[in-house]
Amino acid sequence: MPSTAGTEAEPGPRAQSGPSATSGTATDTGSVTATGVTTRGTVARGAGLVVAAGALLFLALASVWFGSKGIPLLQTWDLLWHSDGSDAAVVIHEYRIPRTILAVLVGASLGLAGALMQALTRNPLADPGLLGITMGASTGVALALTYLGITTVLGYVWLAFAGAAVASVVVYALGSAGSRSATPERLVVAGAAVTAVLFAVNSGLMLTAPDAFExxxxxxxxxxxxxxxDVLLPVLPFMAVGIVAALLLMRPLNALAMGDDLGRALGAHPDRIRIAGAVAITLLCGAATAAVGPIGFVGLAVPHVARFLAGPDQRWVLPYSLVLAPTLLVGADLVGRVIAPPAEIQVGIVTAVVGVPVFLALCRKRKLAAL
Incomplete structure (x- = not known):
């Protein structure tokens, strides 16, 4: 009997340990599966970013090759590395290369500025013109043309940048006036008000100085x-600092996206993040607008494409915007140069004509990504 009881009692513990072991195995399997999915997602996003960078490099090389003056491909490649002082070498090194570099930097600046603005304001329709920065740059140029008689790009680029900086400071001061902090809603309202006032100022200046209107x-x-x-070098430091500052905000922006209270609980400082973001946007958008004028659509649409490809994580949205925006701008500039030689169509027109239908198709296929 003792022997029989002992034998019958033995399955009990093993029966109890069975479900536990099964549960542990299921949990481990789920953890491994989740880790595998996350790894595959990271690899896919990384591969997509590499492909986008390759497309940008290809378009940049094509931008150096194509133009109103036809230069054979092999000659272009040779002159790219070994300038011989010929007319073709001058065209490549003095005109096409700096123009391509400026297009890459302006595109990267506008893409990052748009992504930052949409993340900070949590407004999917925000673009670099929302906080009055673009209109501030326009006012600087209008003042330079009407009162100072400056008609060269190098002359009014500094006043355009100063106008963008002043407008951003005014918007933030209005958005943070009173006892409350500068919330996204207050910044958007202040930006709309400053934009409306500056638009009226610009219109008045152009009406009083018809010669400067052209x-x-x-x-x-x-x-x-x-x-x-002569235009690239003065704005290059501002763009470089703005790009670095924007990329350093990737993780803080993820914390801010959860709300101010939860962000503080995670160790973030919402006011500091917004101030740093506003400074980065001013540097990026101000320098880009001062250099080439206001270019719409890029800062609005590219972050949506980035979120469509990589999801809402700002650690991926910002790098994708950094690469996709210059790809769009260099491609648009290339199309504008070769579509009607020897004349060319301004890049601001091409980005709107080419990009808007793509953006509308994206909106119809899928709702705008949540912020």
Missing amino acids: EFRRWQVGSLSGRYY
């Missing part, structure tokens, strides 16, 4: 024509 119109449409090293 030059202002050429700048207002957004163009890379005539922008070479």
Whole structure:
């Protein structure tokens, strides 16, 4: 009997341990599966970013090759590395290379500025013009043309940048006036008010100085024509600092997306993040707009494409915007240069004509990604 009881009692513990072991195995399997999915997603996003960078490099090389002056491909490649002082070498090194570099930097600046603005304001329709920065740059150019008689790009690029900086400071001061902090809603309202006032100022200046209107119109449409090293070098430091500052905000922006209270609980500082973001947007958008004029659509649409490809994680949205926006701008500039030689169509027009239908198709296929 003792022997029998002992034998019958033995299955009990093993029966109890069975479900536990099964549960543990299921949990481990689920963890491994989730880790595998996350790894595959990371690899896919990384591969997509590499492909986008390859497309940008290809278009940049094509931008150096194509133009109103036909230069054979092999000659272009040779002159790219070994300038011989010929007319073709001058065209490549003095005109096409700086123009391509400026297009890449302006596109990257506008893409990052748009992504930052949409993340900070949690507004999917935000673009670099929402906080009055673009209109501030326009006012600087209008003042330079009407009162100072400055008609060169290098002359009014500094006033355009100063106007963008002043407008951003005014918007933030209005958005943070009173006892409350500068919330996204208050910043958007302040930006709309400043934009409306500056638009009226610009219109009045152009009406009182008809001679300056033609030059202002050429700048207002957004163009890379005539922008070479003399324009690239002055704005390069501002763009570089703005790009670095924007990329450093990737993780803080993810914390801010959960709300101010939860963000603080995670160790984030919402006010500091917004101030740093506003400074980065001013540097990026101000320098880009000052250099080539206001170019619409890029800062609005590219972050949506980035979220469509990589999801809402800002650690991927910002790098994708950094690569996709210059890809769009360099491609648009290339199309504008070769579509009707020897004349060219300004890049601001091409981005709107080519990009808007793509953006509308994206909106119809899928709702705008949540922020």
